[in-house]
Amino acid sequence: MTNESGANIRGPYAKSAGVRQRILEAGMQAFAQAGYYATSLNDIADRAGISRRGLGHHFKSKEELLTAVLDQRQDEDAELIRNTSGTDSLAAVLAVSTHNTERPGLIQLYSLLRADATAVEHPAHEHHRVQYDGLRLYLxxxxxxxxxxxxxxxxxxxxxxxxxxxxxxxxxxIQWLYNRAGTDIDRVLRAYLKSVIPSFPTGADARQTASSTTR
Incomplete structure (x- = not known):
């Protein structure tokens, strides 16, 4: 395992980081399936294969864990669209959206949370408000x-x-969650962009470019 500078990380720190990542993945799966309110930290600890006390060493509350799950996903997506402009920015956001179909749990999580989090008191409300505002401005x-x-x-x-x-x-x-075989997110989004930007790429070459962007 390496840190941000590329240096190798060994020993207790690497083990702790691995456990934390396991908890984040378990949290994403649990929140996606049951929603925030119906998920307990005990459920997440069981999924992560650790004790409830062990989970508490990394996250003090369910709200803190949810925030960490959302922040990690946002950071990963931001990395894919950083340093782009114009048509490349629109294509990068499209590539992220299409790439997410490889992780159904992620789409399910965001679809469920975005509906629940419209309530101001929801712990993810501010996260989604800021994310929507930022992405709308970016686009x-x-x-x-x-x-x-x-x-x-x-x-x-x-x-x-x-x-x-x-x-x-x-x-x-949301349509894709109901009918994956009949919903081609990439094709529909490209059709929209091409309707306003005639030079926007479509077809096999465009799909190949999108695939390489998310690797």
Whole structure:
């Protein structure tokens, strides 16, 4: 195991980090299946193969664990879209959305939590509010960059295009949970982007590019 500088990590710290990651994965699975309120720390400890006391050494509360699960996912997604602009930014967000279909539990978690977390008192409410606002701004800026390059044919403002893109991603993921074989998230999102950006890539070459982006 290595730290951020690439140095090898051995001994108790590596073991502790491994246990923490196991807890995060168990938490994601449990929250995805039962939701936040119906999940207990005992359930998560059992999934992670540790004692409830052992889990407490890493996370003091269920809310703290949920926050860590969401933060880790956000950091991983942010890494995939960092240092992009214009069409590349839109394609990177599409690639993340498509890549998530390889982890059904993740889509289930976010779909369930985003519905529950509309309640202000939900512990994930602020996380999702900030995430939506940030992603909408990111996409709006990308559409503006595409417009400035003369590649955008829509007369809608960039905020509207960004909100439509977000709504499509969320809605398609829910449809995919119900009918995976009949819901092609990548194809539908590319069709939307191509309808406003004629030069946006579609077809086999585009799918190959998206696949390499998430590796």
């Amino acid at each position: 709006s800026r990308a559409f503006e960059e595409v417009r400035a390059a003369g590649e955008l044919i829509s007369e809608e403002d960039s905020d509207t295009l960004a909100s439509t893109y977000l709504a499509l991603m969320d809605g398609l993921q």
